[in-house]
Amino acid sequence: MIGRATILLVVIVTAAACAGVLGIRTQPRHPFEHRAHVTRGINCLECHAGVGSEDDPRAVHFPSTADCLRCHMKPHDSRTCADCHGESHVRAGAQVARDHLRFSHRSHMPSARGECVRCHVEVGLAQPEALRPKMATCFSCHRHEKEWMARDCDGCHVDVAAEETPPSSHLVHDGDFIREHGVRAASVRDLCSTCHSERSCAACHGVTVAALPSRLAFDQVRLTGLHRAGFRSRHSEEAHSEPGLCTTCHTERFCIDCHTTSAVAPGTATRSPHPPGFLTTARGGGQHGIQARLDPVACAGCHGGAGEQLCVGCHRVGGPGGNPHGRGFASNKDKLRDVPCRLCHGAG
């Protein structure tokens, strides 16, 4: 009982100690005291000068220490006001907006009639999370139905893809993306193309990709992309565990092409890729028949094309290999004329 209590205590203490790391107990925040200013009737433009008559559309209009000193004539500290008042992520958010959005305060001023809080709604809160208006706020006035239909975001967003602020729980992006995205995107290619261009698909599915995005972004270790980390060492296991999956991106010739250039193909390899007893002259021929049925793509990877003759030698009609057709085989091909039927049936 004492042991359990001790364990429980340790768990509680550990959890409490880790609360900050886990984000449960966050660091004290020091958002700028907007609320204190606006409830005293100080107009936004008194500090954020130039917002309404901006000439530089890229300016973020943060007040300087000099602006603060116009009213706070006896500052309690000699440091720059922004060092303590205000939060870096709020400023960063404003900068991101400036970099990635086409927006003019000046054109909105007549509509807002000086009421900045109409969009910057969190100004009025004691603990605002972000002062940058959310997109829903924009949509309260701007409908953009046509742009949505045309998947045209460029009116406001300079480059949605480069903005790299996708909704964190967008569609399949928070699940197992590699497995899910295909079935999710099947019906909604239009939707995907809102943010992703052709290269997003071709970067993986292109037949001649020199390096996958996960390889190219080797420093983004949080990515869980395909072929990550030591994939080369375990690619055989991964391929065999989902037969046929590789053909989503690779042709059946991909294996032999890569193995040839890597000098691990037949004729260059120092060892056979097949386990002992894979092919025997005994009845059943060893394991190769079973393995071929389970993963014919793996066989085609090396023995496709001219290599098929290796099979035909035994499995031709009347040959010692017997009938290779397994359950569920059906074909509308002409077995004497069409490929591959004629390889065995038409040899005559």
Add this chain to the structure above:
Amino acid sequence: MALHAVLVRIRAANVDLLLRLFDRYVFEFGCVEPNVPHPAELGQNGTEHSIIGVAHVAVLFAEEMVTRVTRGERRARPVIRVRGVRHHHMTRPAKSALLGGFEALDVARRGDAHGKHAKTEEKPELGRAHEGWPSHQIDHENDRGRSGASQGDEGERRLVGYHRDRRMRMCIASARWTMYRIHIVMSRWMRGGPWIAASLACFSAVPARADPLRMRADAFADARAPAGVVTLQGQDRRYPWVDAEAYVWGGARSDVVGDVLVLALRLREPHGLGEVRGGRFLFATGAIRPIQIDGVSVLARAPSGLTVEAVGGAPVVPRFGWRAADWLVGGRLAQRFASRLTVGASYVRQNAKEGVANEEFGADLASVPIDWLDVAATGSYDIGSKGVAEARTSAAARWTDWRLELFASHRSPSRLLPATSLFSVLGDFPSQVVGTAVRWNAAPRLDLWVSAAGQDLGGELGGYGSLRSTLRLDDRGDGSVGVEIQRHDIATVHWSGVRVVGAERLSEHFRASSELELARTSDDGRGVSVWPWGLVALTWSSGTGWEAAAATEAGSTPKYRFEVNGLVRVSYATARVP
């Protein structure tokens, strides 16, 4: 859809007199404008923004909110707290309501099911009687109102729920409510003019015109196979009907040759009614698996939700190869129903010199039957060898901190090979998988993923599972550590793996990251193998588009007992908007 009541438009001049009778209560809401299109395919996800349904609004006042600040004036009023948030299909579960102190009640009006110009429904749900109640009691009270959500018309259900609630009836019957209605009528015409003026001002704004030219170049130097990739993308706002894109790899070794992955020109109907793509691109739609082609695709959309796609061309042959006899045609017909369901049917035929390489008919579906549930499925039928080539389905339910997915797949590898391959005649021994995946946001900075699946591989039973956790070291996610564990057991495949990753921002311009993996495989007849692998990387970004990263990776592979490799990437990205 968005809340238009960004301003609780309190105009002291015209409301104070009446509102004074209500003590500190303020009831006036602007209109809620549920106006963002919400295709079924988005599920309940999409933007990061919460969507506020039209509400029985009011009644708990939490804190003062500044509603209007002009020079020398001050208008601060108690803020109405509205309970419950209803999410638009485009939104994820809201982390916070649009107005901070605001939350919206989960109530929609009868007749606004399509979400166009829904008007405010000013019905206090929770009256003063609730003031001072513990929050969980208030939640419970509102949950009662939502309890009938699964049946019948949403608006009807809510009205029924509304009238069922004795407390609310008492509230409605109150004199305050009557006075409030009078005030609404009086003030409605007064606010009409400014709203119209503001709307005209907004919609008469001339859209920005620009000519974005995007370019990104990455030089990727792998000690084994140096390569580089260049991306070019051009659009012109003045000519929104045309854009072009190129994505080109270059290699510096014989085994990594350069190639053009994308070189496509796209012509679009400005209103989204259709588009034509030509060049080299990747075609994937419906049950048609992705295929890179040199050809043309045409897409047409009708306002009714009907979509027609067609494609024709020659499949790309690696390394600039050419097979004159290869060609491909395909297409898809799809229909969207009431933003809840999209179904499609597709056909593709691919010919090679030896004959028909692939001929399939496919079907696909995407649906959002309930706001928190989305379902997708595809299936393709091999016409040549008569059987299901591939079928996949996924159903995902999402809550604020949880996501639960059930998935299943059926894949017949012999039918995925070209019909001209000898190995396509081995019969139907499909791989069938059924599994589930769960994501849990266990703590604000801690995410957990668990996945488990059972598999039938040609009669051999097995399965696989994985556990992954990511802990962000700061709120912005600049630093993180993660662990992933996997185990696969099926047929002759047995392997386990563990991966540990860590990243941290060292300074404004530098970031360090590291990744370690240990895979243990046990192949029949070969015994056990252990493959360690590790990487240490340092990244520098200038903040002006330049970025450089260098890494060293080391590991043991089936080919080499020990291998060390150096990686360098230099990137430059720009988007010029004149």
